[in-house]
Amino acid sequence: MSSNIDNQIICVDKISKFFGSFQALRNVSLSVNIGERIVICGPSGSGKSTLIRCINGLEQQQGGKIIVDGIVLNDSPESLAKIKSRVGMVFQQFNLFPHLCVMDNLTLGPMRSKKITKVEAESLAMKYLERVRIPEQARKFPSQLSGGQQQRVAIARSLCMEPAIMLFDEPTSALDPEMIKEVLDVMTELANDGMTMICVTHETGFARGVADTMVFMDAGEIVETAEPEKFFTKPETRRCQDFLNKILHH
Protein backbone atom coordinates (compact mmCIF):
# COMPACT_ATOMS: atom_id res chain seq x y z
CA MET A 1 0.00 0.00 0.00
CA SER A 2 1.32 3.41 -0.89
CA SER A 3 1.77 5.70 2.07
CA ASN A 4 1.66 8.97 0.20
CA ILE A 5 -0.32 10.97 2.75
CA ASP A 6 -1.42 13.70 0.32
CA ASN A 7 -3.31 11.21 -1.78
CA GLN A 8 -4.96 9.47 1.15
CA ILE A 9 -8.77 9.67 1.13
CA ILE A 10 -9.62 7.05 3.76
CA CYS A 11 -7.63 6.36 6.88
CA VAL A 12 -8.84 3.59 9.18
CA ASP A 13 -6.63 3.45 12.24
CA LYS A 14 -6.73 0.50 14.66
CA ILE A 15 -10.49 0.17 14.93
CA SER A 16 -12.30 -2.57 16.82
CA LYS A 17 -15.93 -3.58 16.80
CA PHE A 18 -17.87 -5.82 19.17
CA PHE A 19 -21.33 -7.29 18.69
CA GLY A 20 -22.13 -8.22 22.27
CA SER A 21 -19.17 -10.36 23.32
CA PHE A 22 -18.26 -11.28 19.72
CA GLN A 23 -15.35 -9.27 18.36
CA ALA A 24 -15.98 -8.58 14.67
CA LEU A 25 -12.96 -6.34 14.13
CA ARG A 26 -9.58 -6.47 15.94
CA ASN A 27 -7.37 -3.39 15.58
CA VAL A 28 -7.96 -3.07 11.87
CA SER A 29 -6.04 -0.41 9.94
CA LEU A 30 -6.51 0.41 6.28
CA SER A 31 -5.37 3.28 4.10
CA VAL A 32 -6.96 4.13 0.76
CA ASN A 33 -5.65 6.62 -1.78
CA ILE A 34 -7.67 8.71 -4.19
CA GLY A 35 -8.60 6.56 -7.19
CA GLU A 36 -7.42 3.36 -5.55
CA ARG A 37 -9.48 0.20 -6.09
CA ILE A 38 -9.40 -2.18 -3.15
CA VAL A 39 -10.97 -5.62 -3.13
CA ILE A 40 -11.53 -7.23 0.25
CA CYS A 41 -12.08 -10.96 0.47
CA GLY A 42 -12.13 -13.55 3.19
CA PRO A 43 -14.38 -16.22 4.72
CA SER A 44 -17.84 -15.28 5.96
CA GLY A 45 -17.82 -13.75 9.42
CA SER A 46 -14.29 -12.41 8.92
CA GLY A 47 -15.42 -8.77 9.38
CA LYS A 48 -15.27 -7.60 5.74
CA SER A 49 -18.75 -6.11 5.69
CA THR A 50 -18.40 -4.70 9.20
CA LEU A 51 -15.22 -2.88 8.16
CA ILE A 52 -16.80 -1.09 5.20
CA ARG A 53 -19.99 -0.41 7.15
CA CYS A 54 -17.88 1.39 9.76
CA ILE A 55 -16.39 3.60 7.05
CA ASN A 56 -19.75 5.21 6.21
CA GLY A 57 -21.05 5.20 9.77
CA LEU A 58 -23.59 2.38 9.40
CA GLU A 59 -21.80 0.74 12.33
CA GLN A 60 -19.98 2.58 15.09
CA GLN A 61 -16.49 1.30 15.83
CA GLN A 62 -15.12 0.98 19.35
CA GLY A 63 -11.64 2.38 19.67
CA GLY A 64 -9.39 3.65 16.93
CA LYS A 65 -10.34 6.34 14.46
CA ILE A 66 -11.64 6.77 10.95
CA ILE A 67 -10.89 9.76 8.71
CA VAL A 68 -12.70 10.06 5.39
CA ASP A 69 -11.77 12.82 2.96
CA GLY A 70 -10.29 14.85 5.80
CA ILE A 71 -13.34 14.45 8.05
CA VAL A 72 -12.89 12.67 11.38
CA LEU A 73 -15.80 10.31 12.00
CA ASN A 74 -17.13 10.95 15.51
CA ASP A 75 -20.42 11.15 17.39
CA SER A 76 -21.31 14.60 16.10
CA PRO A 77 -24.16 14.59 13.57
CA GLU A 78 -22.22 17.05 11.38
CA SER A 79 -19.27 14.72 10.87
CA LEU A 80 -21.58 11.79 10.09
CA ALA A 81 -23.61 13.90 7.67
CA LYS A 82 -20.47 15.06 5.85
CA ILE A 83 -19.06 11.56 5.60
CA LYS A 84 -22.39 10.16 4.37
CA SER A 85 -22.39 12.71 1.58
CA ARG A 86 -18.88 11.64 0.46
CA VAL A 87 -19.42 7.87 0.55
CA GLY A 88 -21.83 5.82 -1.57
CA MET A 89 -22.74 2.23 -0.82
CA VAL A 90 -24.19 -0.70 -2.72
CA PHE A 91 -25.66 -3.60 -0.79
CA GLN A 92 -25.91 -7.31 -1.40
CA GLN A 93 -29.72 -7.12 -1.20
CA PHE A 94 -29.96 -3.95 -3.38
CA ASN A 95 -32.25 -2.25 -0.82
CA LEU A 96 -34.16 -0.32 -3.45
CA PHE A 97 -37.31 1.45 -2.26
CA PRO A 98 -40.05 -0.93 -3.49
CA HIS A 99 -42.86 1.66 -3.38
CA LEU A 100 -41.03 4.12 -5.66
CA CYS A 101 -40.32 3.82 -9.37
CA VAL A 102 -36.71 3.72 -10.55
CA MET A 103 -36.66 7.45 -11.26
CA ASP A 104 -38.01 8.31 -7.80
CA ASN A 105 -35.50 5.95 -6.19
CA LEU A 106 -32.75 7.95 -7.86
CA THR A 107 -34.05 11.48 -7.34
CA LEU A 108 -35.10 11.16 -3.66
CA GLY A 109 -31.58 11.56 -2.20
CA PRO A 110 -30.42 14.49 -4.35
CA MET A 111 -33.74 16.34 -3.98
CA ARG A 112 -34.00 15.99 -0.20
CA SER A 113 -30.39 16.22 0.93
CA LYS A 114 -28.87 18.42 -1.77
CA LYS A 115 -32.01 20.52 -2.19
CA ILE A 116 -31.86 20.49 -5.99
CA THR A 117 -34.98 20.82 -8.15
CA LYS A 118 -36.92 17.89 -9.57
CA VAL A 119 -35.85 18.77 -13.12
CA GLU A 120 -32.18 18.87 -12.16
CA ALA A 121 -32.50 15.65 -10.19
CA GLU A 122 -34.19 13.88 -13.11
CA SER A 123 -31.52 14.89 -15.58
CA LEU A 124 -28.90 13.72 -13.09
CA ALA A 125 -30.77 10.43 -12.71
CA MET A 126 -31.01 9.91 -16.48
CA LYS A 127 -27.28 10.56 -16.81
CA TYR A 128 -26.49 7.77 -14.35
CA LEU A 129 -29.19 5.43 -15.65
CA GLU A 130 -27.53 5.72 -19.05
CA ARG A 131 -24.21 5.02 -17.41
CA VAL A 132 -25.55 1.76 -15.95
CA ARG A 133 -27.29 1.17 -19.31
CA ILE A 134 -30.95 1.02 -18.26
CA PRO A 135 -32.43 4.46 -19.09
CA GLU A 136 -35.50 2.73 -20.58
CA GLN A 137 -36.50 1.33 -17.15
CA ALA A 138 -36.89 4.73 -15.47
CA ARG A 139 -40.65 4.47 -14.93
CA LYS A 140 -40.72 0.85 -13.77
CA PHE A 141 -40.90 -0.34 -10.19
CA PRO A 142 -38.04 -2.37 -8.70
CA SER A 143 -40.21 -5.51 -8.55
CA GLN A 144 -40.59 -5.38 -12.34
CA LEU A 145 -36.82 -5.59 -12.89
CA SER A 146 -34.39 -8.53 -12.84
CA GLY A 147 -31.87 -8.81 -10.03
CA GLY A 148 -29.05 -7.54 -12.22
CA GLN A 149 -31.10 -4.55 -13.30
CA GLN A 150 -32.07 -3.81 -9.70
CA GLN A 151 -28.44 -3.84 -8.61
CA ARG A 152 -27.52 -1.49 -11.47
CA VAL A 153 -30.31 0.86 -10.36
CA ALA A 154 -28.86 0.70 -6.83
CA ILE A 155 -25.44 1.65 -8.21
CA ALA A 156 -26.99 4.54 -10.14
CA ARG A 157 -28.85 5.65 -7.00
CA SER A 158 -25.55 5.90 -5.13
CA LEU A 159 -23.84 7.68 -8.03
CA CYS A 160 -26.59 10.31 -8.11
CA MET A 161 -25.24 11.53 -4.78
CA GLU A 162 -21.91 12.10 -6.58
CA PRO A 163 -19.77 10.46 -3.89
CA ALA A 164 -15.99 10.51 -3.79
CA ILE A 165 -15.83 6.90 -2.66
CA MET A 166 -18.00 3.87 -3.48
CA LEU A 167 -18.35 0.92 -1.13
CA PHE A 168 -19.65 -2.39 -2.51
CA ASP A 169 -20.83 -5.00 -0.02
CA GLU A 170 -20.93 -8.30 -1.92
CA PRO A 171 -22.86 -6.70 -4.79
CA THR A 172 -23.19 -9.89 -6.85
CA SER A 173 -23.78 -12.46 -4.11
CA ALA A 174 -27.58 -12.32 -4.34
CA LEU A 175 -27.64 -12.52 -8.14
CA ASP A 176 -28.30 -15.41 -10.50
CA PRO A 177 -25.07 -16.38 -12.30
CA GLU A 178 -26.14 -15.00 -15.69
CA MET A 179 -26.68 -11.53 -14.20
CA ILE A 180 -23.36 -11.20 -12.41
CA LYS A 181 -21.50 -10.04 -15.51
CA GLU A 182 -23.74 -7.05 -16.25
CA VAL A 183 -23.17 -5.72 -12.73
CA LEU A 184 -19.42 -6.38 -12.79
CA ASP A 185 -19.16 -4.65 -16.18
CA VAL A 186 -20.72 -1.52 -14.72
CA MET A 187 -18.38 -1.68 -11.73
CA THR A 188 -15.36 -2.15 -14.01
CA GLU A 189 -16.32 0.90 -16.05
CA LEU A 190 -16.68 2.89 -12.87
CA ALA A 191 -13.21 1.77 -11.78
CA ASN A 192 -11.76 2.70 -15.16
CA ASP A 193 -13.24 6.18 -14.78
CA GLY A 194 -11.10 6.65 -11.69
CA MET A 195 -13.66 6.14 -8.89
CA THR A 196 -12.17 5.27 -5.50
CA MET A 197 -13.71 1.91 -4.62
CA ILE A 198 -13.70 -0.63 -1.83
CA CYS A 199 -15.38 -3.86 -2.91
CA VAL A 200 -16.13 -6.83 -0.72
CA THR A 201 -16.42 -9.61 -3.27
CA HIS A 202 -15.27 -13.12 -4.15
CA GLU A 203 -15.35 -12.45 -7.89
CA THR A 204 -11.71 -13.26 -8.60
CA GLY A 205 -11.88 -12.30 -12.27
CA PHE A 206 -13.09 -8.83 -11.35
CA ALA A 207 -10.48 -8.56 -8.60
CA ARG A 208 -7.60 -9.50 -10.93
CA GLY A 209 -8.80 -7.13 -13.63
CA VAL A 210 -9.66 -4.12 -11.54
CA ALA A 211 -8.05 -4.13 -8.08
CA ASP A 212 -4.94 -2.15 -7.25
CA THR A 213 -4.78 -3.82 -3.87
CA MET A 214 -6.16 -7.08 -2.49
CA VAL A 215 -6.96 -7.31 1.19
CA PHE A 216 -7.54 -10.66 2.87
CA MET A 217 -9.42 -10.71 6.17
CA ASP A 218 -9.96 -13.53 8.61
CA ALA A 219 -11.38 -13.57 12.15
CA GLY A 220 -11.68 -9.79 12.34
CA GLU A 221 -8.13 -9.03 11.21
CA ILE A 222 -6.44 -7.96 8.01
CA VAL A 223 -4.17 -10.93 7.43
CA GLU A 224 -2.61 -10.06 4.09
CA THR A 225 -2.43 -7.07 1.77
CA ALA A 226 -0.87 -7.38 -1.68
CA GLU A 227 -1.12 -6.49 -5.34
CA PRO A 228 -3.50 -8.85 -7.16
CA GLU A 229 -0.82 -10.64 -9.20
CA LYS A 230 1.19 -11.51 -6.12
CA PHE A 231 -1.92 -12.13 -4.01
CA PHE A 232 -3.35 -14.78 -6.32
CA THR A 233 -0.07 -16.46 -7.31
CA LYS A 234 2.13 -16.24 -4.22
CA PRO A 235 0.05 -15.55 -1.10
CA GLU A 236 2.31 -15.30 1.92
CA THR A 237 0.14 -16.50 4.77
CA ARG A 238 -1.18 -19.99 5.32
CA ARG A 239 -4.75 -18.73 6.01
CA CYS A 240 -4.83 -16.86 2.74
CA GLN A 241 -3.48 -19.87 0.80
CA ASP A 242 -6.18 -22.10 2.30
CA PHE A 243 -8.89 -19.62 1.44
CA LEU A 244 -7.70 -19.14 -2.14
CA ASN A 245 -7.51 -22.91 -2.62
CA LYS A 246 -11.15 -23.15 -1.62
CA ILE A 247 -12.44 -20.42 -3.91
CA LEU A 248 -10.17 -21.01 -6.91
CA HIS A 249 -10.25 -24.80 -7.28
CA HIS A 250 -13.78 -26.08 -7.15
Add this chain to the structure above:
Amino acid sequence: MNKIYLVIALSFILVGCSGNWGWYVVNPTTEGGYVNLKFLLSGLYYTILTSLVAIAISILIGLIVALPALSKNKYLRGINRFYVEIVRAIPILVLILWVYYGLPQVAGITIDVFWAGVIALALSDSAFEAEIFRAGIQSVDKGQYEASHTISLNYIDTMRFVILPQAIRRVLPALGNQLVYMLKMSSLVSVIGMEELTRKANELVVTEYRPLEVYTILVLEYLILILLVSAAVRRLEKKMNTGN
Protein backbone atom coordinates in the same frame (compact mmCIF):
# COMPACT_ATOMS: atom_id res chain seq x y z
CA MET B 1 -71.79 -7.70 -1.64
CA ASN B 2 -73.70 -10.95 -1.06
CA LYS B 3 -73.85 -10.06 2.60
CA ILE B 4 -75.96 -7.02 1.82
CA TYR B 5 -78.55 -9.14 0.02
CA LEU B 6 -78.55 -11.37 3.05
CA VAL B 7 -79.33 -8.39 5.28
CA ILE B 8 -82.18 -7.31 3.03
CA ALA B 9 -83.57 -10.85 2.95
CA LEU B 10 -83.29 -11.02 6.73
CA SER B 11 -85.18 -7.77 7.14
CA PHE B 12 -88.01 -9.08 4.92
CA ILE B 13 -88.27 -12.19 7.05
CA LEU B 14 -88.50 -10.03 10.16
CA VAL B 15 -91.16 -7.84 8.55
CA GLY B 16 -93.09 -10.94 7.59
CA CYS B 17 -93.15 -12.28 11.13
CA SER B 18 -96.48 -11.71 12.82
CA GLY B 19 -97.01 -12.23 16.54
CA ASN B 20 -95.54 -9.55 18.75
CA TRP B 21 -94.07 -7.39 16.01
CA GLY B 22 -95.54 -3.95 15.53
CA TRP B 23 -93.90 -2.70 12.40
CA TYR B 24 -96.32 0.19 12.01
CA VAL B 25 -93.87 2.35 14.06
CA VAL B 26 -91.39 2.33 11.20
CA ASN B 27 -93.65 1.56 8.24
CA PRO B 28 -92.62 4.07 5.57
CA THR B 29 -95.99 3.83 3.80
CA THR B 30 -97.75 5.47 6.75
CA GLU B 31 -97.10 9.06 7.70
CA GLY B 32 -96.16 8.32 11.30
CA GLY B 33 -93.88 5.45 10.33
CA TYR B 34 -92.15 7.56 7.68
CA VAL B 35 -91.46 10.36 10.16
CA ASN B 36 -90.10 7.87 12.69
CA LEU B 37 -87.85 6.20 10.14
CA LYS B 38 -86.51 9.55 9.03
CA PHE B 39 -85.90 10.46 12.66
CA LEU B 40 -83.88 7.25 13.19
CA LEU B 41 -81.82 7.72 10.03
CA SER B 42 -81.02 11.34 10.91
CA GLY B 43 -78.60 9.95 13.52
CA LEU B 44 -76.41 8.68 10.70
CA TYR B 45 -74.82 12.11 10.26
CA TYR B 46 -73.29 12.22 13.73
CA THR B 47 -72.36 8.54 13.78
CA ILE B 48 -70.32 8.95 10.60
CA LEU B 49 -68.92 12.40 11.41
CA THR B 50 -67.89 11.43 14.94
CA SER B 51 -66.23 8.23 13.76
CA LEU B 52 -64.33 9.88 10.91
CA VAL B 53 -63.06 12.82 12.96
CA ALA B 54 -62.16 10.51 15.86
CA ILE B 55 -60.30 8.00 13.67
CA ALA B 56 -58.36 10.81 11.97
CA ILE B 57 -57.24 12.25 15.30
CA SER B 58 -56.53 8.82 16.69
CA ILE B 59 -54.33 7.87 13.69
CA LEU B 60 -52.36 11.07 14.19
CA ILE B 61 -51.89 10.49 17.93
CA GLY B 62 -51.14 6.81 17.28
CA LEU B 63 -48.39 7.71 14.83
CA ILE B 64 -46.82 10.22 17.20
CA VAL B 65 -46.95 7.72 20.05
CA ALA B 66 -45.57 4.88 17.88
CA LEU B 67 -42.37 6.69 16.87
CA PRO B 68 -40.68 6.74 20.32
CA ALA B 69 -41.37 2.99 20.56
CA LEU B 70 -38.83 2.49 17.76
CA SER B 71 -36.13 4.51 19.49
CA LYS B 72 -32.96 2.99 20.92
CA ASN B 73 -33.46 5.24 23.95
CA LYS B 74 -35.20 3.29 26.71
CA TYR B 75 -36.80 6.41 28.24
CA LEU B 76 -38.46 7.26 24.93
CA ARG B 77 -39.65 3.66 24.66
CA GLY B 78 -40.89 3.96 28.24
CA ILE B 79 -43.06 6.96 27.33
CA ASN B 80 -44.70 4.89 24.61
CA ARG B 81 -45.30 1.90 26.91
CA PHE B 82 -46.72 4.15 29.64
CA TYR B 83 -49.20 5.83 27.27
CA VAL B 84 -50.31 2.60 25.62
CA GLU B 85 -50.74 0.70 28.89
CA ILE B 86 -52.66 3.50 30.62
CA VAL B 87 -55.00 4.25 27.75
CA ARG B 88 -55.72 0.59 27.06
CA ALA B 89 -56.65 0.07 30.68
CA ILE B 90 -59.49 2.61 30.66
CA PRO B 91 -62.88 1.43 29.35
CA ILE B 92 -64.17 3.62 26.52
CA LEU B 93 -67.47 4.36 28.23
CA VAL B 94 -65.64 5.49 31.37
CA LEU B 95 -63.35 7.71 29.31
CA ILE B 96 -66.35 9.29 27.54
CA LEU B 97 -68.01 10.11 30.86
CA TRP B 98 -64.81 11.47 32.33
CA VAL B 99 -63.95 13.66 29.34
CA TYR B 100 -67.49 15.07 29.25
CA TYR B 101 -68.15 15.55 32.96
CA GLY B 102 -64.67 15.59 34.52
CA LEU B 103 -62.28 17.25 32.09
CA PRO B 104 -64.14 20.62 31.89
CA GLN B 105 -63.83 20.98 35.67
CA VAL B 106 -60.18 19.89 35.84
CA ALA B 107 -59.05 22.00 32.88
CA GLY B 108 -61.47 24.86 33.44
CA ILE B 109 -62.76 24.72 29.88
CA THR B 110 -66.07 23.98 28.22
CA ILE B 111 -66.32 21.05 25.86
CA ASP B 112 -69.47 20.43 23.85
CA VAL B 113 -70.95 16.98 23.44
CA PHE B 114 -69.48 16.46 19.98
CA TRP B 115 -65.88 17.23 20.90
CA ALA B 116 -66.09 15.38 24.21
CA GLY B 117 -67.24 12.28 22.35
CA VAL B 118 -64.62 12.67 19.62
CA ILE B 119 -61.76 13.25 22.06
CA ALA B 120 -62.69 10.28 24.21
CA LEU B 121 -63.07 7.94 21.24
CA ALA B 122 -59.85 9.19 19.64
CA LEU B 123 -57.81 8.83 22.85
CA SER B 124 -59.04 5.38 23.56
CA ASP B 125 -58.43 4.19 20.00
CA SER B 126 -55.01 5.89 19.72
CA ALA B 127 -53.31 3.24 21.86
CA PHE B 128 -54.41 0.57 19.39
CA GLU B 129 -53.36 2.70 16.42
CA ALA B 130 -49.96 3.17 18.05
CA GLU B 131 -49.50 -0.59 18.36
CA ILE B 132 -50.58 -1.09 14.74
CA PHE B 133 -48.12 1.53 13.50
CA ARG B 134 -45.31 0.18 15.67
CA ALA B 135 -45.78 -3.32 14.22
CA GLY B 136 -46.10 -1.93 10.69
CA ILE B 137 -42.96 0.19 10.93
CA GLN B 138 -41.00 -2.66 12.51
CA SER B 139 -41.98 -4.93 9.63
CA VAL B 140 -40.07 -2.72 7.16
CA ASP B 141 -36.67 -4.26 6.39
CA LYS B 142 -33.69 -2.60 8.07
CA GLY B 143 -31.97 -2.40 4.70
CA GLN B 144 -34.41 0.40 3.88
CA TYR B 145 -33.00 2.50 6.73
CA GLU B 146 -29.45 1.70 5.62
CA ALA B 147 -30.18 2.70 2.03
CA SER B 148 -31.72 5.96 3.30
CA HIS B 149 -28.58 6.52 5.39
CA THR B 150 -26.34 6.12 2.33
CA ILE B 151 -28.31 8.69 0.32
CA SER B 152 -28.03 11.15 3.23
CA LEU B 153 -31.70 11.31 4.20
CA ASN B 154 -32.33 12.63 7.70
CA TYR B 155 -34.66 10.88 10.16
CA ILE B 156 -37.79 12.81 9.19
CA ASP B 157 -37.25 12.32 5.46
CA THR B 158 -36.44 8.64 5.96
CA MET B 159 -39.74 8.18 7.80
CA ARG B 160 -41.77 10.37 5.47
CA PHE B 161 -40.55 9.12 2.09
CA VAL B 162 -39.25 5.61 2.75
CA ILE B 163 -40.53 3.89 5.87
CA LEU B 164 -44.07 5.20 6.47
CA PRO B 165 -45.31 4.80 2.88
CA GLN B 166 -44.36 1.12 3.10
CA ALA B 167 -45.64 0.69 6.65
CA ILE B 168 -49.00 2.31 5.90
CA ARG B 169 -49.64 -0.03 2.97
CA ARG B 170 -49.04 -2.96 5.28
CA VAL B 171 -51.27 -1.68 8.10
CA LEU B 172 -54.12 -0.55 5.86
CA PRO B 173 -56.28 -3.63 6.59
CA ALA B 174 -55.74 -3.11 10.31
CA LEU B 175 -56.64 0.60 10.02
CA GLY B 176 -59.82 -0.40 8.18
CA ASN B 177 -60.70 -2.72 11.03
CA GLN B 178 -60.18 0.13 13.48
CA LEU B 179 -62.60 2.30 11.49
CA VAL B 180 -65.24 -0.42 11.72
CA TYR B 181 -64.51 -0.74 15.43
CA MET B 182 -64.81 3.04 15.79
CA LEU B 183 -68.22 3.09 14.04
CA LYS B 184 -69.45 0.54 16.56
CA MET B 185 -67.89 2.26 19.58
CA SER B 186 -69.42 5.59 18.54
CA SER B 187 -72.76 4.22 19.80
CA LEU B 188 -71.38 4.76 23.32
CA VAL B 189 -71.35 8.54 22.98
CA SER B 190 -75.15 8.37 23.10
CA VAL B 191 -74.79 8.39 26.89
CA ILE B 192 -73.62 12.00 26.89
CA GLY B 193 -76.43 12.97 24.52
CA MET B 194 -74.83 13.06 21.10
CA GLU B 195 -77.62 12.77 18.55
CA GLU B 196 -76.26 9.77 16.68
CA LEU B 197 -77.99 6.53 15.64
CA THR B 198 -78.23 4.93 19.08
CA ARG B 199 -79.39 8.12 20.80
CA LYS B 200 -82.11 8.61 18.18
CA ALA B 201 -83.28 5.04 18.70
CA ASN B 202 -83.38 5.47 22.47
CA GLU B 203 -85.43 8.65 22.10
CA LEU B 204 -87.92 6.96 19.77
CA VAL B 205 -88.28 3.99 22.11
CA VAL B 206 -89.23 6.37 24.93
CA THR B 207 -91.99 7.99 22.86
CA GLU B 208 -93.28 4.94 20.98
CA TYR B 209 -92.77 2.09 23.50
CA ARG B 210 -91.75 -0.29 20.67
CA PRO B 211 -88.14 -1.24 21.60
CA LEU B 212 -88.16 -4.48 19.59
CA GLU B 213 -88.84 -2.81 16.24
CA VAL B 214 -86.80 0.33 16.84
CA TYR B 215 -83.71 -1.55 18.05
CA THR B 216 -84.04 -4.04 15.21
CA ILE B 217 -83.87 -1.11 12.80
CA LEU B 218 -80.86 0.14 14.76
CA VAL B 219 -79.14 -3.22 14.34
CA LEU B 220 -79.81 -3.11 10.60
CA GLU B 221 -78.53 0.47 10.34
CA TYR B 222 -75.18 -0.46 11.88
CA LEU B 223 -75.00 -3.72 9.96
CA ILE B 224 -75.48 -2.08 6.56
CA LEU B 225 -73.18 0.83 7.38
CA ILE B 226 -70.38 -1.43 8.54
CA LEU B 227 -70.71 -3.90 5.67
CA LEU B 228 -70.46 -0.98 3.23
CA VAL B 229 -67.39 0.40 4.98
CA SER B 230 -65.73 -3.02 5.08
CA ALA B 231 -66.34 -3.46 1.36
CA ALA B 232 -64.85 -0.01 0.66
CA VAL B 233 -61.78 -0.77 2.77
CA ARG B 234 -61.23 -4.06 0.93
CA ARG B 235 -61.54 -2.26 -2.38
CA LEU B 236 -58.98 0.37 -1.40
CA GLU B 237 -56.62 -2.36 -0.23
CA LYS B 238 -56.89 -4.17 -3.56
CA LYS B 239 -56.30 -0.95 -5.44
CA MET B 240 -53.15 -0.15 -3.45
CA ASN B 241 -51.80 -3.65 -3.92
CA THR B 242 -52.25 -3.64 -7.69
CA GLY B 243 -50.70 -0.17 -7.88
CA ASN B 244 -47.48 -1.60 -6.47
